[in-house]
Amino acid sequence: MRFSTNNFHDTWHILSDLRGARFIARLLWGLSYQRRPNTIVCIDPRFLDTNPFDAEPSDAIVFAPTPTSPFGAKAARDLDSRMPTGVGDGTVRWHTPGLDRFIDHTRHDVQGAWDAWTAKETGLHRHGDDLTITRRKGLLVFAAAPEILRTWALCAQRMSFAYFPMDYEYLDAWRTTHRGETGELQVFAEYRRMVSTARIARREVLSSSDAPSDPEHQRPAIWAHGDLVKRRSLRPRLGADLTRTRPR
Known part of the structure; x- marks a missing residue:
């Protein structure tokens, strides 16, 4: 889990x-x-x-x-x-x-x-x-x-x-x-894929020369770029769900 x-x-x-x-x-x-x-x-x-x-x-x-x-x-x-x-002491x-x-x-x-x-x-x-x-x-x-x-x-x-x-x-x-x-x-349903997409989006946004320094500005940029990362990964899958990866 x-x-x-x-x-x-x-x-x-x-x-x-x-x-x-x-x-x-x-x-x-x-x-x-x-x-x-x-x-x-x-x-x-x-x-x-x-x-x-x-x-x-x-x-x-x-x-x-x-x-x-x-x-x-x-x-x-x-x-x-x-x-x-580390490893736990045992189980209960x-x-x-x-x-x-x-x-x-x-x-x-x-x-x-x-x-x-x-x-x-x-x-x-x-x-x-x-x-x-x-x-x-x-x-x-x-x-x-x-x-x-x-x-x-x-x-x-x-x-x-x-x-x-x-x-x-x-x-x-x-x-x-x-x-x-x-x-x-x-x-x-796609929690793990969303985690992976967000990590890629964050890495790419923050590695940019014009990346915002304020977390309040970073988040919207990462959300928007996450949509791009998702579309990029789903190009071969026709009709794939393009739900936006941002908080509800």
């Missing part, structure tokens, strides 16, 4: 493909049932790409269940200084109780399964605003109550390319009174 991040329209995005969305669904669902204090999930730089729009670096992604695992500035500093870079058995049953039910009645599940999640009404999305020490931190983590997991699991080669789900609070930063999970 590969992931990337960016901030666009004041929204923090996690970017991947459907396989990545399914993986995040499992991570969030299992984490929501974690009872051991100070347990978090981190998607570290080994699994990150530059983003698929302008190839800027991505932040490591942290998911933290509240209140058992508060993740403040000190925790961010500690994790940043000890970020793993990750349990996702109930997620597969929900998936089976949605195959027959999506709305009915969703309504039945939310009716059982009484904590949603108590903790519907327990959510913060912040960037700390180069880490993109999503901290939320277990009930919210589970809603995100279900939304991620339901994503598809049935109608369009892109899908998205908001990572926000259950209740509309939340006024903090917002998040979004966005997936693309």
Whole structure:
């Protein structure tokens, strides 16, 4: 699995493909049932790409269940200084109780399964605003109550390319009174090709003698050049999709 991040329209995005969305669904669902204090999930730089729009670096992604695992500035500093870079110490058995049953039910009645599940999640009404999305020490931190983590997991699991080669789900609070930063999970059918195209576009734009020095001006130039790079690579493929490679 590969992931990337960016901030666009004041929204923090996690970017991947459907396989990545399914993986995040499992991570969030299992984490929501974690009872051991100070347990978090981190998607570290080994699994990150530059983003698929302008190839800027991505932040490591942290998911933290509240209140058992508060993740403040000190925790961010500690994790940043000890970020793993090599082979892991081992594996863990990750349990996702109930997620597969929900998936089976949605195959027959999506709305009915969703309504039945939310009716059982009484904590949603108590903790519907327990959510913060912040960037700390180069880490993109999503901290939320277990009930919210589970809603995100279900939304991620339901994503598809049935109608369009892109899908998205908001990572926000259950209740509309939340006024903090917002998040979004966005997936693309051609995510890896988009990452490659953006890297080529960035390299070619920044190697130009008249390349803009301000990142705010670099991005539009890279987006526009990315369209050219894509057309260049698709010339042999008649009728190929020429969707513009820029943020939604």
